[in-house]
Amino acid sequence: MGNDALIFEQGSPGRRATAQAPGHLPAPDGIPAAFLRQEAPGLPEVSELQVVRHYTRLSQRNFSIDTHFYPLGSCTMKYNPRASNSLALLPGFLDRHPWAPTRCGQGFMACLWELQDMLAEVTGLAGVSLTPMAGAQGEFAGVAMIRAYHRARNDDARTEILVPDAAHGTNPATAVMCGFRVREIPTDSDGDVDMQALREAVGPATAGIMLTNPSTLGVFERRISEMADVVHQAGGLLYYDGANLNAILGKVRPGDMGFDVIHINLHKTFSTPHGGGGPGAGAIGVGERLLPFMPLPVVGRDESGEYHWVTEADRPRSIGRLSAFMGNAGVLLRAYVYARMLGREGMSRVAEFATLNANYLMTRLRQEGFQVWFRNRRASHEFIISFRREAREHGITAMDVAKRLLDYGYHAPTAYFPLLVPECLLIEPTETETREELDGFVAAMVAIRQEGIDDIDRLKGAPYAMPVRRLDEVRAARELDLAWRPGDNRTTDTSTATRRAK
Amino acid sequence: MSEVPSDLRYTATHEWARLEEDGTVTVGITDHAQESLGDLVFVETPAVDSIVQAGEGCAVVESVKAASDIYAPVDGVIVDSNSRLTEEPELVNGDPYGEGWIMRIRPEDPDSLEELMDGDDYEHMITEEEEPD
Numbered sequence: 001m002g003n004d005a006l007i008f009e010q011g012s013p014g015r016r017a018t019a020q021a022p023g024h025l026p027a028p029d030g031i032p033a034a035f036l037r038q039e040a041p042g043l044p045e046v047s048e049l050q051v052v053r054h055y056t057r058l059s060q061r062n063f064s065i066d067t068h069f070y071p072l073g074s075c076t077m078k079y080n081p082r083a084s085n086s087l088a089l090l091p092g093f094l095d096r097h098p099w100a101p102t103r104c105g106q107g108f109m110a111c112l113w114e115l116q117d118m119l120a121e122v123t124g125l126a127g128v129s130l131t132p133m134a135g136a137q138g139e140f141a142g143v144a145m146i147r148a149y150h151r152a153r154n155d156d157a158r159t160e161i162l163v164p165d166a167a168h169g170t171n172p173a174t175a176v177m178c179g180f181r182v183r184e185i186p187t188d189s190d191g192d193v194d195m196q197a198l199r200e201a202v203g204p205a206t207a208g209i210m211l212t213n214p215s216t217l218g219v220f221e222r223r224i225s226e227m228a229d230v231v232h233q234a235g236g237l238l239y240y241d242g243a244n245l246n247a248i249l250g251k252v253r254p255g256d257m258g259f260d261v262i263h264i265n266l267h268k269t270f271s272t273p274h275g276g277g278g279p280g281a282g283a284i285g286v287g288e289r290l291l292p293f294m295p296l297p298v299v300g301r302d303e304s305g306e307y308h309w310v311t312e313a314d315r316p317r318s319i320g321r322l323s324a325f326m327g328n329a330g331v332l333l334r335a336y337v338y339a340r341m342l343g344r345e346g347m348s349r350v351a352e353f354a355t356l357n358a359n360y361l362m363t364r365l366r367q368e369g370f371q372v373w374f375r376n377r378r379a380s381h382e383f384i385i386s387f388r389r390e391a392r393e394h395g396i397t398a399m400d401v402a403k404r405l406l407d408y409g410y411h412a413p414t415a416y417f418p419l420l421v422p423e424c425l426l427i428e429p430t431e432t433e434t435r436e437e438l439d440g441f442v443a444a445m446v447a448i449r450q451e452g453i454d455d456i457d458r459l460k461g462a463p464y465a466m467p468v469r470r471l472d473e474v475r476a477a478r479e480l481d482l483a484w485r486p487g488d489n490r491t492t493d494t495s496t497a498t499r500r501a502k
Numbered sequence: 503m504s505e506v507p508s509d510l511r512y513t514a515t516h517e518w519a520r521l522e523e524d525g526t527v528t529v530g531i532t533d534h535a536q537e538s539l540g541d542l543v544f545v546e547t548p549a550v551d552s553i554v555q556a557g558e559g560c561a562v563v564e565s566v567k568a569a570s571d572i573y574a575p576v577d578g579v580i581v582d583s584n585s586r587l588t589e590e591p592e593l594v595n596g597d598p599y600g601e602g603w604i605m606r607i608r609p610e611d612p613d614s615l616e617e618l619m620d621g622d623d624y625e626h627m628i629t630e631e632e633e634p635d
Contacts, residue, residue, distance in 0.1 A: 416567040422538065473566040477543035478591070 004467075007054050008484050011045035019047060042486050061467050063411045069437050071413040073382055073428020074246040074268045074354070080334070083341060084271040088333035098325040102308055108333075109307035112326065113299040115283075115336040122339075122347060123240075123262050124255025125285035129294040131327040138263030138282020139174040139210075139241065144319045145261060145286065145293040146208045146237050147178050152293075152317060158207035158235065164193050166217050166418055168243060171210040180207055187420060191219040191374045198227060202234035212241040213257070214248070214380030216418045217373070218358075218426065228258025237261065237289075245269045246430070247355060247381035250348030260287045269350075271338035272331045281331035292317040297326060353431035354381040357438060361429050364442045370449075373421050382428035384421050391423050396452035396459060398423045403470055404451070404462035408444040504534040504628070507599055511575070511615050512624035518599065519575040521615055522606070526581055530603040531563065531572060531594060534628050539565040542591040547583035548605055554580060556614070561604050563594065576614045578607040 046054075064070070065077050096108055116128040132138040143161065150158045161175035164185045172182040183201055186194045193211075209231050213221045221227065228238055240254040240262035246269045248254075254262045266272060267280040274280060286294055296318045297309040312318060326332075342350065362383040366372045373384040390396040402412035402425065414426040429438060452459040463469060510518045516535035520528045536542070544564040554560045559571035560580070583605045587593060594602035609615065619627065 419568050474541040474543055477564075477566055 006484055007044045007046065007051070008042075008486075010050055010054065013045060015045045015047055017046070017048040017051065063406070068409055068411050069429075069433060069441060070411045071427045071429055071441070072411060073430050075243065075382075075414065075428060076268075077274055078246065078268070078430040079432040080271040080273055081338065081341065084334040084337040085273075087337045088330055093329070093333055098329075102306075106307055108329075109299050111336045112332060113301055113307055115332060115339065116299060118336075118339045119264060119283055120285055122250060122253065123245075123264065123285040124253025125259075125262060126255075126288045127291045127294055127298070128283055128285045129296070129298045130281065130283045130332050131295045131297065131322050132263065132282035132284060133323050133328050134280040135243070135263060135265045135267075135282040136170055136174070137322055138265070138284050139170055139239075140177060141282070141284050141295045141319060141322060142239050142261045142263050143174050143178040143180070143208070143210070145284075145290045146239065147180070148293040148317065148319050149237065149290055150207055155235070157204050160205045161207055161239075162198070162201055162209040162231075162236070164211065164215070166191075166215050166420060167210060167212060168216060168241060171212075171241060175210065185209075187215075187217070191215065191217045191377060192221055192223060193227060195223055195226065195230075198230055202230055202236060204235065206231065206234045206236035208237040208239055208260075210239040210241060211259075212243055213254075214244045214382075216244075216426075217420070218379050218382040218384055219374055219377045220247075220380055224257045232258065243268070244381065247351055249351040250344065250346075251351045255285070255287060261285070261290055266331055266335040270335035272334045279328045279331055281328045281335065283327075283332075283335075293319050295319055295322050297321075350431050351381070354429075355379070357429040357431060357433055358382055358427070360435070361427060361438050361441065364438070365427075365445060368442060368446050370445065373424065381430070382426055384418070384424050384426050386421055387423040387425070390449065390452065394453050395456045396449065398425050400452060400459050400462065401425065401445070401448055404448045404459060405444060406463040407465045408448070410441055410444055504532070504537050505599070506532070506534070506621045506625045506628075508621035510599070510621060511618035512621065512627075513573065513575050513618055514627065515573050517572060517575050519615060519618060521612065525612055526606045526608050527576060527578070527612075527615060528603050528606050529572075529575060530598055532624070533598050536595050536598045536602070539563065539570065540567050541565055542594050544569075545584075545587035545591045545594060545604065547585065547587060548580045550580050550583060552580050554578060554607065563591070563604075572604060574607060575618055576607060576609045577611070578609040580605055581608045582606040 065079055070077055093108060096105055102109065112130060116130060119128045120126065129141070132141045150156070159181055160183050161180040162183050162185050163171045163175065164187060166187050175182050185201055186197050188194045209227070211221065211227075213224060215221060231238055237260040238258055240259040242262050242264040245264060249269065262285045264270070264283045264285065265280065266283055267274040272281070284295070292315055294315065296315060297311055300308050300310040302308065339347070358379045358381050362372055362379045365385060366375065370385045371387075371389055373386050387396060387398045387401060398415050402415045405412050413428070416424065417426055418424070448459070461470065510520050512518055512532065516532045518530055518532050522528055542563055542565050546562040548554070548560040552560070554574035554577070556574055556576050558574050560574050561572035563570055563572060584603050586601070587604065594604070596602065
């Protein structure tokens with residue numbers, strides 16, 4: 001059938017997408033000779049229908065939230081209501097030119113202004129800028145503002161950012177990008193930040209601390225107010241990583257916990273399909289102290305109710321611009337529609353149902369004898385189970401379970417993260433799953449464990465029902481094979497992979 | 503149970519250190535560490551002649567599960583690193599205390615090794631690493 005062949009391997013020399021159309025068009029005039037290609041680009045020579053079938057077949061193999069339970073959760077892809085997308089695609093939005101005068105874009109700007117306002121309200125902060133175009137850029141903006149704040153006060157000794165060891169890897173990376181040194185703070189055995197270690201670490205070199213709350217361990221930092229006091233008294237600022245905002249939306253506000261700056265992954269929490277590499281939107285929110293440093297432009301509204309762009313003329317101490325115009329407008333509009341649909345009440349129901357579903361699933365799995373990490377803690381929107389005991393007693397690893405879940409029609413949860421917990425799965429069902437779906441997942445987990453106890457070799461061979469069986473991850477990483485070149489035929493010639501990796 | 507040779511010194515971050523006859527210290531990761539990480543796919547060894555401080559990250563090991571820093575157990579200067587690991591990271595899994603060594607350091611103070619854990623202490627530490635209640 002050749003279905004698994006790469007698109008490059010399906011063609012035939014000279015074949016074109018539009019076989020019935022008139023012959024080749026003449027080359028356009030006026031291109032300087034120096035810029036003309038000497039040989040044709042190595043593109044696939046396939047018919048239009050071959051292309052359509054190839055990509056449609058691939059898309060049908062997708063494990064997607066539209067077809068399967070996806071316990072990676074809001075971290076990667078929660079369900080995004082169709083309405084957010086349809087309304088963001090209204091022609092008035094789509095056809096608006098970014099350089100159109102503001103008098104022609106008052107509706108668009110009103111949406112952004114209201115979104116800024118709603119995000120400030122739900123995070124408990126003084127101002128919001130929507131321009132960062134990804135979570136990583138939002139983090140960068142946040143820490144760059146912390147740097148700008150200390151610099152504006154001539155407080156140049158603040159060279160360190162504190163990061164708990166449970167943090168997302170992006171946090172230390174961001175701190176380093178912004179020129180800081182990273183100091184790691186350990187976690188205590190209950191999953192909270194080690195307060196004693198924090199007290200010892202803060203000082204005149206502390207620029208700030210980057211925290212995720214609830215943390216990546218799926219539990220809420222119970223001493224957050226105390227932590228805020230310790231860091232503030234030392235002269236540092238608090239950065240909130242919005243990765244887990246879904247858990248507290250409308251219930252607790254980072255500003256009220258003492259945070260000075262936050263980035264919000266609008267593409268995770270606020271309804272844009274995500275997990276395919278973007279586009280994203282990493283809006284930032286700030287307290288009063290950081291307002292002058294916000295990235296621009298933001299939307300302002302004057303007394304007559306007219307909207308305008310706030311620029312460097314108004315905010316000369318801004319850290320600058322992070323996108324050519326106004327960030328990823330499409331993502332921002334989806335977030336706006338989603339927020340307006342939920343309203344204040346709906347916003348807190350997101351957090352309530354996300355938390356309820358996580359705690360229901362955690363309790364059911366514990367009843368079935370799975371080892372819940374931090375078993376005396378309530379889960380936030382996600383929780384961790386560890387297969388350490390099953391691995392020791394039966395050889396069943398978290399990876400085996402993750403692979404076998406695919407055969408049962410469930411996307412695997414996050415595996416082997418957070419790094420602090422051995423043989424772990426991090427499970428986040430999100431607010432939109434039904435109880436029947438959660439019960440089905442529990443039944444699959446129980447069945448898989450029993451399969452492993454009965455016949456470990458069979459479990460090690462999973463998945464069986466997928467187009468691709470268990471990958472040799474070690475070999476894939478050691479013998480990197482990322483590019484196709486004319487003449488390659490990876491389906492038969494495995495030696496090319498090794499050759500190219502060298 | 504992972505192997506913990508009694509003639510080596512250990513850190514809380516799972517490096518082992520051995521004082522050689524020429525006064526240098528060979529450093530690698532423990533059997534327990536390689537077992538927890540799983541199959542290594544990449545090792546970044548430190549540049550020779552670089553100056554390191556105890557507790558400073560100076561090499562990186564990466565498995566399919568995670569990337570981890572390797573910390574210098576003592577202050578000193580890197581005098582050699584195991585270049586075979588670039589092509590054969592699996593040596594660390596197969597022989598963590600032998601062919602899988604990562605770097606050699608000329609310590610500023612050879613006695614500083616005494617501050618590290620001995621085999622009994624390290625073995626005690628890794629068996630204590632039980633799950634939280």
